[in-house]
Amino acid sequence: MPELHSFLYSLLLAAFLLTTCHAQQRKVHIVYMGELPKGDFSVASTHHSMLKTVLGSKSSVKDSLIYSYGRSFNGFAANLTDEEVESFSDMEGVVSVIPNHILKLHTTRSWDFMGISKDTVGPPKEGNVIVGLLDTGIWPESESFNDDGFTAPPAKWKGKCTGANFTCNKCIMDAKKHDDREFAYGSGHINPEGALDPGLVYDASEGDYINFLCKQGYNTTTLRKITWDNSSVCTSTEPGRAWDLNYPSFSVAVEDGQQILAIFNRTVTNVGSENSIYTASMYIPTSIGVTVEPSVLSFSKVGEQKSFLVMVYGPPITQQPIISGAIMWKDGIHVVRSPLVIYTILPGSTYSSSYSLPHKTPNFEGLSMYHKNGILTGK
Template identity: 65%
Template sequence: MDSRKQVDLEFAYGSGHINPSAAVNPGLVFDASEADYIDFLCKTGYNTTTLRLVTGDNSTCTNTLLGRGWDLNYPSFSLYVKDGEQIMGVFNRTVTNVGEPNSTYVSSVYIPTTFSVTVEPSVLSFSAVGEKKSFTVKITGPKISQQPIMSGAITWKYGVHVVRTPLVVYNYIPGAPYNLNDGSTYSMINNKKATFRGSSIYHKNGIIGYN
């Protein structure tokens, strides 16, 4: 987890090291169902044929508008910004309390000075185990061009519980190791044979490459 050695940052080493003892009592969890993942895949470019290669069932992509799948209830935030465009993204998340019945989690944000992040509400109060609360993360900033990956994090804290979610903003740079337009990545849509080169960064065509 050294940014000096791995330019892909979170896209290479993930969210960080796991703490096994804390993992059995996380406090908050981000629930996502099978239907949520299907909707995410459809929004990011899968069609019914390619979707069924993943699900192995009769799932379909119908009446789904292509987009970035930002609202998959996943414990991370990844914002791709086209070269020369302003930083702007809104993410909706829901957490479920699996810790103490009466608990209040307060958010804190660590980000580079390049952009700003607003969490609303910034405090989540629970009165029961299994209770759900939603929040919105808004990321804003100036126009960026040829900008390497910028990393940050949002952390919710209550007592011994520290729930950290990584946040990255990145810009497409021609010729960079995560250039997914060079034909080196696997395309299910075009039925190309998988090759294992390039970065794991999601790009606008919704297809993922692997190191």
Template identity: 35%
Template sequence: MAKAGLHVLLFPLLLTALLQSCHGQERKVHIIYMGERPQGDFSLASTHHSMLEGVLGSISSAKESLVYSYGRSFNGFAAKLTDEEVGKLSEMEGVISVFPNHKLKLHTTRSWDFVNLPAGSGKVGGTQGDVIIGLLDTGIWPESESFSDEGLSSPPSKWKGKCIGANFTCNNKIIGARYYNSDNSFDSTDFKSPRDSEGHGTHTSSTAAGREVAGASYFGLAEGTARGGVPSARIAMYKVCWSSGSCSSADVLAAYDDAIADGVDIISVSLGFGSFLQYLEDPIAIGSFHAMRKGILTSASAGNSGPYPFTINNYAPWIVTVAASTIDRKFVAQVVLGNGQVYTGLSINSFNLYGKSFPLIWGGDAANYSAGADTEISKFCSLGTLNSYEVLGKIVLCEFLDDGTGVLLANGVGTIMADSSIKDFAFNYPLPATVISTEDGLRVLDYIRSTEKPIATILVGEIWKDVMAPYVVSFSSRGPNPITPDILKPDLTAPGVDILAAWSPVAPPSIAFEDTRSVNYNIISGTSMSCPHVSGAAAYIKAAHPNWSPAAIKSALMTTASNVDPKKHEDLEFAYGSGQINPLRAVDPGLVYDASEADYIDFLCRQGYNTTTLKLITGDNSSFCTTTVPGRAWSLNYPSFSVAVEDGLPIRAVFSRTVTNVGPPNSTYTLSWYMPPSINVVVEPSVLSFSATGEKKSFTVKVYGPSIAQRPITSGAIIWNQGVLHMVRSPLVVYTVLPGSSLPFSSSSKKKANFKRSSMYHKNGIFGHK
């Protein structure tokens, strides 16, 4: 998982003066969102300058204020504004919303075999080389073997992108690359180009579409053939994240504006926010909506804030939201004490001490008193708290999970960290290290206390079989959906733990900045790693079915997903959604739950947005809301079913769904379903017969039952079966919430949508009857 932080801007005195209003208010970057791009081949920059001139008073001030003019794929701009100027702009005709330039954070081989997509399985029809995956990330290392263009033809004729930046060359694999930095703030390690100094973007790109590279490993660990899901697909990199770890809303929207117009087929976004945002102040929701209108699916990471509920990111229904799960291997490193006792911990430990034992010391006995540390502080081994004289040449027992730099810079040989909070994934460290349980840590401490000259060694890392896999890792963010509880999120889970993929050779390979080693392949974990697995799987389906809509591709992935054992997850579908991706099955799903732009417009209407707003979003005067009262989202043709019930109220829900036959003609599907006995489900009709491919059939699902007091989640499934040929499975979840705690509407549907968490400026009349 990647490091995070905020950019700090240092302005020259003259620029600082220019950025102050007459009232002394500092101008900050805001995004002005205006919906769909007007028809016609012209630049919108003059319109945006004119709007700013009307607020700022002069064209020179307008040009100084403007950061981005979005106009290739949708209409809007980013500008430096005071709060007063924001208020004036938000009232202008054609403005949908004005919101601050939020900071997003990154959500940081064998995995493709584990999800049943072995090497060479891409020859299923269609042309993978025509599929273009666009990634919004930290950049890419173009010289990596994973991005060789050997044997690849010229880019597809539809491609309109560019390769921008010094000291960076594209090829027939990486066919486009751009970079964005609205803050104009760079660290000394940053490249002012799409080149990757962090490793994250190189890793995600190669996971989605890297070429096959034999003998790839991390210092000999996990050696094998590294490859992406679609090795012959093309890559377009849009660098929006920098070495500080943050990525700005303005840059993300600029990247979406370009990616859509450039002609990508799939957009992969391994980043998100740490807080809830409404759909029209979320740059990923806005960008992915306009991408969806052009037939482009966005795959986005769920976030790394688990295992707590309501932590999910990227929850818009037109996005496929991806959780992270394990594969059938885990990295361990054992500690051997001088008395022969062996303790097993988690670590991707590439350092080999060759069995040599070293003196062992507890961090609490090596306090750096001159720096103000004492035993209660130094036992955690944080940077600067250890006495280097006491630690020199020793292995240190620490009572906290850290990056190891405290011991490294105090000249220690290695570290044993005792922390039970990490049980299902491993880090790599800049020195020999392992993480054992708190209980085992106490046993090691007892050995130190009872032995005159305690010694230990840390063995080089090993790979053990994880018989419990797959299960959703603890850090993966959980649902339910904080904005629209009737839409189940996450949608899917995919491998995101201990993933080997390409890396930037100038980026530290471990979680410590001080690690000066260089690697071409690295092993890291995060929903950032699971997201490109789904991006690759989506590209795999796109190659086989180039005319399928984003919703159809998403449906195919969800309804064919492999079941995840519910006994391993107390939060059930809030952890794994429909299950783990199964790309081979997804190519032939039998039926799909398709959804058009009109379906999502109807969804937004039911979220409380009015006709005037939606006409601006679509650029279509025929867009119309049939209802002005916010209500349930059960009519959206979604491949899963979610019922949120206020505590103490009976269960009453009616869903309407339509499935499209994408299998052979003359197909008949019969219904099966399961739920706990206390909840009743009625599906009508119970048999769907199709005479042609492309034919549609509709059905209703009624869910009812008595109140279920404060039950976190109850789940089952609705399944359409075509004998042994197809099984189209959709999860059905019912859960209770405290009145008013998460529902954006009351049980009577008379209350407007709750936007208390929003810091967005809305144009008057965005909700209601206009």
């Protein structure tokens, strides 16, 4: 028995030391502090002082600090333990502490597919081209994964596709379908030339987004760290649904066991032809009802705005997989598509967004990626 007790004690001690070592392991984090201070002010000195307060010595600061950001925003990168991350998260003036991630680029023939080959972006345009990277996830049905012209995978390749509603080809050679697909694959393929003539756009003002953030639990203090404007105010921090944000998508979070019922107000601006008529159409499972009022929008000039209402309704749902569809405005030339998703959340959960899981309502004493109650995001 003494030997057994000694053995168990050794195991517990080893587990404790392993956990402690893991917690004390330093990893690169970005401490984001929002807007740069006004006037002649050394952000680097502030960053050194903050690090010394948490780490305790100048030598530790030198070993930890990687870079001070002082041009476009205020912040620094440093090697930090979990405990140190928590300390910085609680500091006044810190907006968030974000783990550093290294991302790798993958591409085959994307340049031609995106319409930015040499024939398209020639001498007249090449001196004034802005290149942006949009990560829209994977959508197997997208033309991006068309395997025309690709040779078969090597015979030794043993990858396979598992799941329903999609198949592998010579381009997608190993994939698994996951519960949250509509939220994971993003917007699909972006057509740069088509984006120059969208037909209709959904404009949103700064005030719209302020109202949106306030309904997600932000208060005036944390809001101003995002807007960089001391006139920004949250009149209420009571969490709620921000369905009236003029956003080109519709996300319906339904408490488990409750009836589907949501009403959205949207306004579109005509950026296409002067005289144009758009008719609403949609695709959605037959068990769900969607009404668009009015269902026809007539424009007589560019820049003209029209508002419409969308009502989504249906029977009570319980532990229902994500239901997805779309509402489209068509004028014979343009197709303006807005995705619509319906999903269940646990009773009492805060209304979550189209890209996040339900969270408990956080008490925002200081906005932090490491807030113990989680961060409330989205709509």
